[in-house]
Amino acid sequence: MIKLLRFLKPYSMTLILVLVLAFAQTMANLYLPTLMADIVDKGIAKQDTNYIWSTGGWMLLIAVGGTICAVVGMFFSSRVATSFGRDLRASIFSRVEQFSLHEFDTLSTASLITRTTNDTTQVQQVMVISLSMLIIAPLMCIGGIIMALEQDLGLSWILVVIVPVLIITIALMMSRAIPLFRLIQVKLDKLNLILNEGLTGVRVVRAFDRIRHEEERFDEANLDLTEVGIKVNRLVAALMPVMMLVLNVSSIAIIWFGSIRIDNGDMQVGALMAFLQYAMQILFSLLMVAMLFIMLPRAAASAVRINEVLATEPEIVDAEQVVRADEKRGYVEFQDVTFSYPGAEEPAISNITFSAFPGEVTAIIGGTGSGKSTLVNLIPRFYDTDSGQILVDGVDVQAMSQEHLREKIGFVPQKAVLFSGSIIENLRYGKDDATDEEMRHAAEVAQAAEFITGMSDGYNSIIAQGGTNVSGGQKQRLSIARALVRKPEIYIFDDSFSALDFKTDARLRSALKEETQNSTVLIVAQRVSTVMDADRIIVLDEGHIAGIGTHKELLQTCDVYHEIVSSQLSVEEIA
Template identity: 40%
Template structure:
């Protein structure tokens, strides 16, 4: 069983800084606690007694202690910053690396906005809490104990005042923690929703504007924003209870000690210097109690974030390599044996049902069918983007589950329905197919994909910068670049999922001609809506209801398959005769 990963495990190389921080904090506390005692002696033995020797001695001692405490505080701050920022860096890196291992079903489980929130807001919350824990949460308890012990050395009766305050504060903080944590859990889930709304709007901004839906989008964002505001307001009201409670305790302690201390000075059982030291320790105790309460509040906020981060860190891909994965794909042959598939892993909700199919290496397979007939699902099982629920898929005579996934996917190039280009030059995008590709190889595949002519028209040609999402090229240009990128892998299997829908029929024909002549040994799967795109395929599959309704050549299907014949006639005649 795989060991669960924790946030503490991400400290890694920053453990020395994490340990040194409390060490310096303890040193700082020791000198901070001793300073009021020296100040009291300065007043009693120096000022009150009129001794310049003691004034100089204790005065210089106080200054030296203050300087040492300052130095130790600066060192603790430096190491705190190093440890906390290092933790946040490692957390983001570990989460991002784990996301890269996710299968499509894992990605379906987490929204894009949810992953972004975890990598940003949640990590920042944990970083702040960690910084407080290794510094303030160490300093405050030690300071409280030391200061309280020092008050006992001055006057035990006055020191007992704090025993009344501490249980009151503890109950208040317990109330805050138990009430606020569930609200923050809910708030961060709504943050995910808000990020999704923003991302969806920005990606589809052209559609939003073309349909004049700006007001609708503002209402949608306003709704989630208002819900976050209401939840945060509720949580802040609970957290705000901490401040008046602390102020009440501070005021009560100061008044009680002042009243009792005044009587003790009058009675002669306490000196002015001792009362001054007592007040210094009181302020130390109360200030550290307030700081400790702030740490508790931050921990309450960060706890929800930490749970979400840990969840993502420990999410395992449901697709794993076997014990002895095969590294080499023999050829591009593909066999489906009694394959059924359900996204929900539920046999009653299967979108592919009992598929049997044998494709020889080098064949061209056309796939045709209406929307929702599982054409894309069928081809996604070949590079093992999902695993078949029943049956098995063989590539090169081997079950895809027996391959090393990276080795398998290196030999299966897939151009998806949603073509994606990344920020960078055309060369940068093409080299996703082969990072070692030469300029000549890139030009060759672009010619095969009919992309070279329009690239040559750009001023910078192959060094032309592609904006995010490929927004500065047309849909057809984007499709041809994605096809070229796939060809650069020199795959044994090439899958085009409706990838020529945005190009004209002439360009489509030229691409298919190039495939026949230049990559005859590559097995090609072409999902298309136009029969002209697949009519010269070796086999054409007609999908209907998640099954292969018919299979054959173009001529055979025209004779035997009513669905195929109807589509062909509607596309060649426009359906006018039937009308």
């Protein structure tokens, strides 16, 4: 929690105001019992009506002033806490955006969502209470003790007995609750993970008739979370009756022994009433601390998880002295590149060397797991190489700023991703200031214009979350159009034509050839028909280059390529 306090720095003046108001509220609450004692001992006992009215008027003014301070203080503390939560969420999101794919794999998407939402809410709620309670409770406790002792020293032994009992009770219960609160967040992560998998993979679940299995997985995780929650709530529920029992016993003790002192003439009635109120204020201040401790362990556990995200340094960062490739050509060169995924026993790709030139199409083909997608993911620095260099326009990608590098690239991922919103908004994701004409042209080249105009609202039609209201082929064409709008120097198509029929695939590649004639094009594909017209075909086999050349050259020189072609084309087509 302490590490997160740096997010309160912009609100330091408001915090000072909250502290001043909390102090004023506490002083008002502490002064009221003394005035009440004076009314009883000096006004009622002596039948001095004027004194009763004047002191009562002061009590009223102080009570109103304390209430105003409390309301205004709570308003500003809530405002600060809400702003704190907003800044914290923004900071987490900003840090997560900088993560490489490795960090996402390590922390998991479900956990990052929980940390950004639930964990932040837990910390924010505690912050609202803490901004007032952390000031009021200690002042109320210390001030109450001083004022109580001022009223009567003879009853102070009751406080000496009761206060340690309360503190020990709170400490014992919290020592058991804190580990459980931490466990709750872990269980919540698991529940979110199962829920996310069940919802995103609902088609697979239904296709394999595993609905009951998923229900059992969810029920198990849900029951696990519930059991931990019940344990925590039992501890919290037990705390309140114990606290109230101590409060009531202490009230009885004060009245019992106070009445004896009054009977002996050692104490006045007003002093007893004031002492009783001060004792209640002391005990209620400890109760406030207990309530804070109920929420604090869970918030502390959430704060640890948030700090873990904020403290995670992205593996892929810009160099201290970035180099800018001024020539806008799109020349790509791999020089003896080797890359391994974290924890993998073998490299995903090894000793990869080739060049891709502007105005040419470089295709990458190979069997499943041969490293095709891995290779193209290294160009925009989704991962960094283990050894070797990747050059863009003669500059090592690790020496360029990520922003400048990715400005040069139009990337169409293997799994087409669309965002909720209109088609125009999705196309402008590639270029914020794209004109309507540019978007329509990109859609025509991507063979998407026909189905877009056939939709009810045309280019203003809404894409559902995850693109669930369009087909796989339509999603791929919209993703390609989004990259075309960008007009980059380098196009990377990572198996982006797999959902298209052969006729659409052929028309799209023909239109792309004219559109990208001045750009470098890299195509990852499974189909031979997609790559056979490429200027250069790179054949990958188990992470190594098995051959580089044209379609005809590779048929004669590369056995791996010949096997792939033979598995997809007839003898007549090969000839």
